[in-house]
Amino acid sequence: MRSQSLDAEGVKADFPILKKKVHGKRLVYLDNAATTQKPRSVVDAVSGYYTKHNANPHRGVHQLSIEATEVFDESRRKVMRFINAARFEEVVFTSGATDSLNLVRYGWGSKHIKGDDLIVLTIMEHHSNIVPWQLLAAEKGARIEFVGITKEGELDEGRFEELMAESPALVAFTHCSNVLGTINDAKKLCSSAKRAGATTVVDAAQSVPHMKTDVQDIDCDFLAFSGHKMLAPMGIGIVYGRREKLAEAQPYRSGGDMIKEVHTSGATWNDLPYKFEAGTQNVEGAVGLGAAIDYLEALGMDRVRQHEEDLLDYALQKLEGAPGITVYGPKRPSDGAGVISFNLGDIHPHDIASILDEEGVAVRSGHHCAQPLIEELGITAATRASFYVYNSREDVDELMNALAKARRIFCI
Ligand SMILES: Cc1ncc(COP(=O)(O)O)c(C=O)c1O
CATH class of the missing domain: 3.40.640.10 (Type I PLP-dependent aspartate aminotransferase-like (Major domain))
Incomplete structure (x- = not known):
């Protein structure tokens, strides 16, 4: 049995693909709303x-x-x-x-x-x-x-x-x-x-x-x-x-x-x-x-939910404190799932996602197959980070470091 809160590092060890390096960097997989990685048992x-x-x-x-x-x-x-x-x-x-x-x-x-x-x-x-x-x-x-x-x-x-x-x-x-x-x-x-x-x-x-x-x-x-x-x-x-x-x-x-x-x-x-x-x-x-x-x-769905709420809370605090970031959607963790869409200044989300990719951070950019909503928000695209059981606060920190690099490149 795992301890009360979910041990993301222990979970991560169950997913062979998460050992992969991307552009020489540790893979930080934050595209879980698109698809999730598979544990060895699957x-x-x-x-x-x-x-x-x-x-x-x-x-x-x-x-x-x-x-x-x-x-x-x-x-x-x-x-x-x-x-x-x-x-x-x-x-x-x-x-x-x-x-x-x-x-x-x-x-x-x-x-x-x-x-x-x-x-x-x-x-x-x-x-x-x-x-x-x-x-x-x-x-x-x-x-x-x-x-x-x-x-x-x-x-x-x-x-x-x-x-x-x-x-x-x-x-x-x-x-x-x-x-x-x-x-x-x-x-x-x-x-x-x-x-x-x-x-x-x-x-x-x-x-x-x-x-x-x-x-x-x-x-x-x-x-x-x-x-x-x-x-x-x-x-x-x-x-x-x-x-x-x-x-x-x-x-x-x-x-x-x-x-x-x-x-x-x-x-x-x-x-x-x-x-x-x-x-x-x-x-x-x-x-x-x-x-x-x-x-x-075996993880427990209540713990899965709690883990994502914790990560969402942590990520929102970081993102909302960062210059130039606009976050869309509910702000409080209890109101939302582990999905955050945002924009950084007027940098196109595809550019953001490419810079993040160079740092090993995988996110989604675009209209996320929800164009009517994107239009309702008055934008043409957004960058999306989405969490799952193997993500940790360190992954959010890597996301923030990569966004800081984007900010430097675009002088924001
Ligand atoms: C809310 C929602 N509904 C439906 C789908 C479609 O799922 P699939 O492409 O697996 O059929 C997705 C996929 O992103 C989704 O996010």
Whole structure:
């Protein structure tokens, strides 16, 4: 067992890539909102799957196929427990959050959204929780309204409630902004939306990796996230769907495995969750996700959250004390996740990110796939530092040293 607070240096030792030097400098990886690094246990789980169990699950009666089915099912059970889903069949494997949201758009939305329906989104959405709904609205003649943000970077809940009075058919929102780090009160928003008669979709790509998630407590209809943002491989994701909602949705992709019977006259669908898992699945990704969940649970999700709050607090103090820095989003740690977007004077964020890279510090620059939010903030781009379990105060200090270098180069 690790001690009360998270031992970031001990955690770091579990991640082989973090020993890498970049431009001769220690790698300081602060691009975790884009993707996270993988601990040895996840890498080993994936290679162990291939060296011990690999076969196509659900398709054979031979020993390896049975083992592959068992490890695949076991990973689904781990996800189910991790997000506290009530049922095994409510957890559907996808290729990531984007795929999950598209599944909801095609599977549920195409069947249930009608012309003149209202779809409510927020201005802080990632493109993957905007574009599918724009396509759906265009297809059906539905209307989209965006809820804005306050000057503190919080959701404008007054406007949200006004829109609920218009009885929207669908409300889709991010649990945590990938730009501002704002954490939305998912339970409260889902409860209002449900009272208004809407189906709710929570984009949890930036929340499930960082905090305890309980889909039954949130009481959402759908919830989407990606494995690669929580220590697991790329190409695996989850859509949680309330059983009734998944049952009334139509298949998203079609082909093998998602059927019960196929005749020349037509086909019938497999039981949940397999109705939404057409074709050979990413079993090694699911196994890696299971191992990532084991790793995070051993750390304790409360400690993960506490660690990020501490880092956020430390980083905000440093950044706000530094000349020329503008930070966007909520200032207090309890209001935000470990994501900080900022600008330094009028230096372009790509220039900042390049200078930081020379110092071994990896950050993201640009619009962060959230252009409507960036426009709302009145900017064209920002630099983003985002933290995870292996980051430490020393990493923040390296970020500040590298920013000081940028300041010197641009004479700020
Ligand atoms: C809030 C949010 N939603 C959705 C996504 C899409 O995730 P993926 O690219 O893994 O499908 C991201 C990725 O950055 C995100 O930050």
